Structure formats: C-alpha cells, structure tokens
Amino acid sequence: MAVSPRIAIDAMGGDIGPAAIVAGMSRARRNNRSLKFELFGDQKAIQPELARYKGLAQAVTVHHTTESISATEKPSQAIRRAKGTSMGMAINAVKDGQADAALSAGNTGALMAIAKLALRTMPGIDRPALAALLPTLGETDLVMLDLGANTECDAQNLVQFAVMGSAYARTVLEIANPRVKLLNIGTEELKGTGELKEAAALLRDADYLPFTFDGFTEGDKLSRGDVDVIVTDGFSGNIALKTAEGTARFVTDLLRRAFTSSLRSKAGFALSKPALHMLKVHLDPNNHNGAVFLGLNGLVVKSHGSANAKGVANAIQVAARMVANDITNKIGEDLDNFRAHAFSDEAAE
Incomplete structure (x- = not known):
C-alpha cells in the first residue's frame, strides 16, 4: 500500500488542457497533502500554470513532451505512436512502477487501447x-x-x-x-x-x-x-x-x-x-x-474532457483512494475465491 500515492497525469488531455489539470491537482492536494504527481506534457504550457499555485511544484515532477493524442485520433493510430505522447508516457509510468495510477482527460478509446496493451489484463479477467x-x-x-x-x-x-x-x-x-x-x-x-x-x-x-x-x-x-x-x-x-x-x-x-x-x-x-x-x-x-478502467495490471482513471478544476480533483481523489485501498489486490482475491469455488463445484459433479 502506497503511503504517498503518486499519480501520473496526462497534462495535455481534455478540452482545457494544462490549466484545468494543474488547478485540479492543486485542489486535490489541499485535501490530501501526501499526494505526489508525475506530470507529462509540454513544459512551456505546464510551468506557467504550476507557478500559479504556491507549493504545488514541490510535489510535481514534470516530464517534457510536445507529443499528445488528439480527441479524434483512432485507437490504432494512437497505439503506434503512444510511446512519446503525454498519454502513453503517463500509462508507462504505472507499468514501470514510477507511479501508482495514471489519469487522463483525453481520447477514451485511445486511452483504453494504450492502457490495455501496456498493462495487460489481470489473471482471471x-x-x-x-x-x-x-x-x-x-x-x-x-x-x-x-x-x-x-x-x-x-x-x-x-x-x-x-x-x-x-x-x-x-x-x-x-x-x-x-x-x-x-x-x-x-x-x-x-x-x-x-x-x-x-x-x-x-x-x-x-x-x-x-x-x-x-x-x-x-x-x-x-x-x-x-x-x-x-x-x-x-x-x-x-x-x-x-x-x-x-x-x-x-x-x-x-x-x-x-x-x-x-x-x-x-x-x-x-x-x-x-x-x-x-x-x-x-x-x-x-x-x-473519474471513470476507471478495471481489470488491468495497473490503475487508469479517465476524467471528463470538459472537467473543471473540481472535476479533475475528484478524479485524482478516486485514483488516490483506489491506490490506498489496494483495489487491484482486492479484485484478484475475489476472483481467486470465485474460481476456487467454481472449480470445486465442477469437481463435485
């Protein structure tokens, strides 16, 4: 269980971009001072927003990329160039253990496709x-x-x-x-x-x-x-x-x-x-x-593209609660229990 949840965030997703994302991060951290962020996107667009919120920068590590997934991009196209995009980098941070959960307000189909390919489904799912x-x-x-x-x-x-x-x-x-x-x-x-x-x-x-x-x-x-x-x-x-x-x-x-x-x-x-x-x-x-992709070997949260600071903060809080409560292991334990009973029932027939 992570003592200080570290959330990887796609700063370039959503209708408003870094302004709403960073404002939501600040709002979420006011409620939970233990939160840490790995932020992926264009540093030139991110840094002025970070400067608006005193003390937030100390909880954020910015990873620069000018590449992002557009709202109209097909999942097949997004997968091919995911590695260098803000969305793909955020998901890979979870895969590599750099973050406990990823969050994006970007293209839902692309997010699902990239997350499924990078993280794979849990055993039994x-x-x-x-x-x-x-x-x-x-x-x-x-x-x-x-x-x-x-x-x-x-x-x-x-x-x-x-x-x-x-x-x-x-x-x-x-x-x-x-x-x-x-x-x-x-x-x-x-x-x-x-x-x-x-x-x-x-x-x-x-x-x-x-x-x-x-x-x-x-x-x-x-x-x-x-x-x-x-x-x-x-x-x-x-x-x-x-x-x-x-x-x-x-x-x-x-x-x-x-x-x-x-x-x-x-x-x-x-x-x-x-x-x-x-x-x-x-x-x-x-x-x-804060919609969630459940059943992956890692946590991925989808924010509304039009979400304001309050909405982004709520999505971050959903991610943090899932990390703190170790939801992936809870799902795994319940699935193991279900499969064990199903196997015993079959053996008894």
Whole structure:
C-alpha cells in the first residue's frame, strides 16, 4: 500500500488542457497533502500554470513532451505512436512502477487501447471494463460498468464485471457489502438474453463473495438508490449513461426556461434558489468525475474532457483512494475465491 500515492497525469488531455489539470491537482492536494504527481506534457504550457499555485511544484515532477493524442485520433493510430505522447508516457509510468495510477482527460478509446496493451489484463479477467459513479436519490452514488469498453459480453464477462464493480464500491464508496444488479429489460427471471440469465445464475450461486446479488433492474430504476453496483455490457451501458446525462441536461434546461418565462416565474425562481442549487450540485458531472478502467495490471482513471478544476480533483481523489485501498489486490482475491469455488463445484459433479 502506497503511503504517498503518486499519480501520473496526462497534462495535455481534455478540452482545457494544462490549466484545468494543474488547478485540479492543486485542489486535490489541499485535501490530501501526501499526494505526489508525475506530470507529462509540454513544459512551456505546464510551468506557467504550476507557478500559479504556491507549493504545488514541490510535489510535481514534470516530464517534457510536445507529443499528445488528439480527441479524434483512432485507437490504432494512437497505439503506434503512444510511446512519446503525454498519454502513453503517463500509462508507462504505472507499468514501470514510477507511479501508482495514471489519469487522463483525453481520447477514451485511445486511452483504453494504450492502457490495455501496456498493462495487460489481470489473471482471471478476460476483458477490462470502464466503471463510473452515477448520482442517486440514496445516500451514496452507484457504480456502473461497463460503460463502453466492450460492446458484446458473455456471462463470464458479466460475472467478472460484478466482482470488479463490487471491489470498486467497497473501495471508493466504502460500502462493506454492495448490492449488485444486472441491467435488463425487466426484473422477472425469464426476461433478458441467455448471457444475462446465465450470469444471474452464476452470481446467485456465488454467495460467498463480499457482495449481495439482487437480481435484475431496469433503466428507469438506476437513480432510485436501491442498488450499489449496476452490471451490463458496454453497448447498453454507454447508451444508458448518455441517456441519463441527456435527461439531466433536459431537466435543468427546462427549469431554466420555465423560470424565465414571466415575471411571476422569475419571482418563483428567487424563492426556489436553494432547492435549485441543490439540484445543480447533485447533477453536476464534476462532482462524479473519474471513470476507471478495471481489470488491468495497473490503475487508469479517465476524467471528463470538459472537467473543471473540481472535476479533475475528484478524479485524482478516486485514483488516490483506489491506490490506498489496494483495489487491484482486492479484485484478484475475489476472483481467486470465485474460481476456487467454481472449480470445486465442477469437481463435485
């Protein structure tokens, strides 16, 4: 367990670039003075930003490169020239043991491709998954995976995602026994694809693992707060995530339009400001920033490209908590436990 988490950061990823990245680093370090950073990118762009924050430079080692991965670059192209780019260098810092986790706000497809090639998947994991936190009406957020890394998944993939998502919930949300559900078109056992039904059967039998499998859930129940981990394939997960984000924007835009439609509604807006502020905070993606590639031999965190300083700080804090709680070993232990029971069950038949 790292006493002082060292995070490798791609300074050139994201819509804002080094300004938001460095501001987020400063904000994260105010909350956790033990944080150290390996920062990769153009030194000429980075140094003026570092100079804005007193004392931050002493916790940062800057590695200069003018090469970066563009937002439109195909993963196959990114892989070929990854070695000299800020994104590739940050991931290789984890591979070489120079850092405990990597973070980038850049091209998601490229980040996944480079990370998978450099770090490889953990023993017992067929495919890594992209996991993120979503807001709910409950006391905590929920973990959802996969959100786009794998468009097609079999039952074993879904079981592995459940194991990884549970470890993430125990680490980041500090939930001792997470409630896990599979995303489906209905809650009845007869509904869904063969892969979903098989995964559900396997998870029901795995009651020795440190989570509670609670069957199926539908898309309209994601925000209710009655589940801690939602498991699905990357195709359905990405659609569900984008739909939820679009709905949140629709609600906020509709309220803004309604409150500016007349003098009476403007007066109502003044009275409703505290409640609307709470809504804005709850739906702000910067408060839930930090998607994670789970299942690799190393930690990689994806920040929203549009994240501000608060969002970047939150993503850094997610990475630091995973490092401090040794999530990779937790996933490995749970997978070993699952495989051991599965092997003993097969031998008994």
